[in-house]
Amino acid sequence: MSQTATPPVRLKTSAMIASIAAEGQTTRPAPFGHALNALAEQRPDLVGLTADLSKYTDLHIFAAAHPKRFFQMGMAEQLLVAAAGGMAKEGLLPFVTSYAVFATRRAYDFIHQIVAEEHLNVKLCCALPGLTTGYGPSHQATEDLALMRAIPGMTVVDPCDALDIEQAVPEIAAHRGPVYMRLLRGNVPVVLDEYDYRFELGKAKLLRDGRDVLVISSGLMTMRALETAQKLQGSVDVAVLHVPTIKPLDEAAILHEVRRSDRLVVVAENHAVIGGLGESVASLLVRSRLSPQFRQVALPDRFLDAGALPTLHDRYGISTQAFVQSIQSWL
Structure with a gap:
């Protein structure tokens, strides 16, 4: 007996300006x-x-x-x-x-x-x-x-x-x-209310700890990082360091977390791979003579397509599912 495949959901034009909330x-x-x-x-x-x-x-x-x-x-x-x-x-x-x-x-x-x-x-x-x-x-x-x-x-x-x-x-x-x-x-x-969080200008905050991966993130990618950590729980232990102030960078907090253990370091940002948080952290690590395994979740260095946001977030690797797959492949 044959089965008919369920057609994919056709997103409307409104999805181009949809809320980032799930x-x-x-x-x-x-x-x-x-x-x-x-x-x-x-x-x-x-x-x-x-x-x-x-x-x-x-x-x-x-x-x-x-x-x-x-x-x-x-x-x-x-x-x-x-x-x-x-x-x-x-x-x-x-x-x-x-x-x-x-x-x-x-x-x-x-x-x-x-x-x-x-x-x-x-x-x-x-x-x-x-x-x-x-x-x-x-x-x-x-x-x-x-x-x-x-x-x-x-x-x-x-x-x-x-x-x-x-x-x-x-x-x-x-x-x-x-x-x-x-x-x-x-x-x-609303995400950070579950983590006893308080914004301080110039300060990063460790939202959750983990043995295997340290995600250093800002903006909506901190939300994605927390979702990714939840989905990987039980197989991969993911720490999330939220960096709401990009400049001045909380170098002390970043170096403290990187030096704590030999974890994969992933910088996640809703920005091009050039010139944002990722390169700031990479520069800091090089200047501090640290060389952990280092990866970036960021947008590519090119002009992006128009389309529905969920589609584009998957395409360019900043959706939760794409984030999960990236970490699994790097490990």
């Missing part, structure tokens, strides 16, 4: 917008600016609560950054939102010359980092960490989940100087 996963809506609102009640100097993207960066929540402190600059990212720099010079605390591609690629010189060179207190919070949209290279910020890391004095943050974002907002506000923070928007997964 089905049934706990989420919180707009954690950045709500955290900014809470902070604004304590900081009358806080202002919000965007380039026609308040709804898509969750800044519309702040705009509704504080309309006189919200500035819609239109589709002009260079003007957006320049205006924020001017406000910072006058003693205000500007939080700037846009898509990561537009802020980093279109306004890079303005960030470099106006904000960073004068060490102005501007916080750039940018949505759709790495491969979190399926709309192709025009919207996929796969090199934003490399660009921002290269700017002297720029602090770079890559939160994992809603809790990370909520706790990072007041921390980066308290830090004096420019900050670039990757932003997860909409219904954002």
Whole structure:
């Protein structure tokens, strides 16, 4: 008796901008917008600016609560950054939102010359980092960490989940100087609440220990690393070191974990293999004369395809299933 194969699920166009949360996963809506609102009640100097993207960066929540402190600059990212720099010079605390591609690629010189060179207190919070949209290279910020890391004095943050974002907002506000923070928007997964976690700027956190593999990760790839560790439990013991601050890097925590045992070291990031967390860690290990088995889970050095996010995450190796298969093959 023959059996008919079940046809694959045909993903709709909406999957190009789908939430990164798995089905049934706990989420919180707009954690950045709500955290900014809470902070604004304590900081009358806080202002919000965007380039026609308040709804898509969750800044519309702040705009509704504080309309006189919200500035819609239109589709002009260079003007957006320049205006924020001017406000910072006058003693205000500007939080700037846009898509990561537009802020980093279109306004890079303005960030470099106006904000960073004068060490102005501007916080750039940018949505759709790495491969979190399926709309192709025009919207996929796969090199934003490399660009921002290269700017002297720029602090770079890559939160994992809603809790990370909520706790990072007041921390980066308290830090004096420019900050670039990757932003997860909409219904954002809640993951770190199970690990007694607290965001500290410049600090990495060991979320779980393991004998066989040490995963050093940032952003949504920490969520993937924890899922991977769970799936491999019983056959492979995986430790996960979450590194939410890419610059300055918590070198002491990374070296401590690498030196503890002879484990496979895997750096996982939602960013191109060039210029991000992976190369930062590799450079640190070489300078420290350490040579563990080292692998990267990262996006390739090329322009990525457009398509449904689940498909693209599988294709480029950053889905949980791809992560599991990679570790199994390396071991």
